[in-house]
Amino acid sequence: MDLMERVQRRAMKMIRGLEHLCYEDRLREPGLFSLEKRRLWGDLIAAFQYLRGADRRDGERLFTKACSDRTRGNGFKLEKSRFRLDIRNKFFTMRVVEHWNRLPREVVEAPSLEMFKMRLNEALGNLV
Known part of the structure; x- marks a missing residue:
């Protein structure tokens, strides 16, 4: 847990009337997401802009569409590249692919x- 997450947890404990709730319920009450989920939300929005928006040409270089005839899930699956070094798993393209495919x-x-954005909020809201 990083510093920002600890600060958010402490701030949520200071809200009167929510002291008895767990952290996730305290966030859900005012309609907030955890910092981890907000980072994911931002990453998925950036991926959408790369894949469908004005930055489509850059998106074609960043992501590879998976060739699959499966009908389950979304029809726009991305392929996850394999790397030998674990550090590459932290790259934007690697962080986003698994969540995008879900x-x-x-x-x-x-x-x-x-x-x-509206539909993503609903989808991520169901994950909490």
Whole structure:
């Protein structure tokens, strides 16, 4: 747990009326996400912009679409590259692929960035 997460945990304990709840429930009450989930949210929005938005050319270089005829999940799966060094698993492209592939079809196929954000909030809200 990093410093920012500890600060957020301490601040959430100071809110009156929520002292008896666990950390996740204290976050859920005002409609907040943990810092880890907010980082993921930002990464997935950036990936959407690379893959579907104005940065599409850069997205084609960053991500590889998985060739699959499976119909389960979303229809826009990304391929995860393999590296020998563990440090590469922290790269943006490696962090995003697994989570992107788990998103429901209606989230990935959103027609606009705003719709993607709304649907992503719902999908991530179900994960807490």
